Amino acid sequence: LHREDSRSMKTTTLNSWKDLQRWLSQYEDKQKEFAFRGQAESAWPLQTSLARLFLAHTDIVKHDHWRRRELKMYRIFRERLLHVCPGMYDTWQPLDILALMQHHHCATRMLDFTFCPRVAAYFALENTQGESAIWVLDKNFLDRRRVEEKLPDYCGPTHDPDYAVFHREQFRQHERIGSIQVPKQLNGRLAAQRGCFFVPGAISVKVKDELVHTKVILSEGLAIESLARLSELGLDRHRLFPDLDKLAQQASRFSVTGAPDFPEPGHDARTPR
Numbered sequence: 681l682h683r684e685d686s687r688s689m690k691t692t693t694l695n696s697w698k699d700l701q702r703w704l705s706q707y708e709d710k711q712k713e714f715a716f717r718g719q720a721e722s723a724w725p726l727q728t729s730l731a732r733l734f735l736a737h738t739d740i741v742k743h744d745h746w747r748r749r750e751l752k753m754y755r756i757f758r759e760r761l762l763h764v765c766p767g768m769y770d771t772w773q774p775l776d777i778l779a780l781m782q783h784h785h786c787a788t789r790m791l792d793f794t795f796c797p798r799v800a801a802y803f804a805l806e807n808t809q810g811e812s813a814i815w816v817l818d819k820n821f822l823d824r825r826r827v828e829e830k831l832p833d834y835c836g837p838t839h840d841p842d843y844a845v846f847h848r849e850q851f852r853q854h855e856r857i858g859s860i861q862v863p864k865q866l867n868g869r870l871a872a873q874r875g876c877f878f879v880p881g882a883i884s885v886k887v888k889d890e891l892v893h894t895k896v897i898l899s900e901g902l903a904i905e906s907l908a909r910l911s912e913l914g915l916d917r918h919r920l921f922p923d924l925d926k927l928a929q930q931a932s933r934f935s936v937t938g939a940p941d942f943p944e945p946g947h948d949a950r951t952p953r
Contacts, residue, residue, distance in 0.1 A: 690894045694899065694902065700906050712819065714795075714816055714817065715878065716801075716816055717800055717803075717878070718802065718803035720803075720809075721808070721810070724813070726886055728883065734746050735885065750883060751837040754777065754837035754839075757786060761777070775863050775877075783869070783870075791880075791887070798910060798913060801910060802920070805910075806917075808898070811897055811898065813895055815892060816895070817858075821893065822857070822858055822891065825856075826859065831853065835854050835879075835882070855888065856890070858878055
């Protein structure tokens with residue numbers, strides 16, 4: 681699936697579980713070379729929650745103020761976070777803070793991706809009512825492009841007091857880049873989903889097609905069988921959204937049932953020792 685750097689986005693359509701299975705097999709030995717995002721509607725653009733937020737308030741938020749407002753939101757969140765939880769998040773870097781904001785449904789410039797194409801397929805198909813899609817990004821291509829254009833791998837907000845938003849002439853240059861990032865501070869959900877983020881260089885209405893490796897359209901007819909097959913492979917909401925509250929409840933309940941000790945490997949919990 682490699683293409684030349686000047687390429688336009690490739691689109692392909694899959695019509696059956698066998699088609700999807702063959703497509704998934706291409707990436708079995710390409711861990712972290714590609715990132716994937718599943719969306720329930722194929723017509724949805726690749727667009728950040730931050731862009732959707734600001735587009736919904738164009739009467740108040742002017743386009744040339746987007747970056748300043750993004751920085752304002754980031755700093756409000758971080759300063760209040762440090763006040764509410766003193767000492768807990770002091771050493772967290774901007775990407776870690778943005779991931780925390782994203783996890784708690786705050787609008788950010790980051791798009792949720794995964795290094796596992798099966799996870800992306802599950803999210804594309806889980807709630808679809810028609811054609812869904814998987815977006816594929818080539819990490820090596822994005823990295824090489826940034827190096828060639830001498831641009832940084834992160835262009836988002838930061839708590840550095842010297843940080844300022846881009847000058848107007850920098851907007852178009854940074855629009856053409858983006859990076860695949862993994863926060864240092866992983867939560868359980870990110871780990872379970874082999875999650876990562878696509879961080880665009882600019883807050884735009886949608887991610888430019890030239891940054892996308894492939895858009896894979898999943899036809900309506902393959903959803904039911906493919907979800908069942910993916911579930912057999914261990915992909916379901918219980919595994920992809922680990923619920924620590926549920927684990928705590930189970931641990932509490934099981935403390936008063938069965939034998940008093942946790943079974944060691946090779947021992948049956950019901951057998952007295």
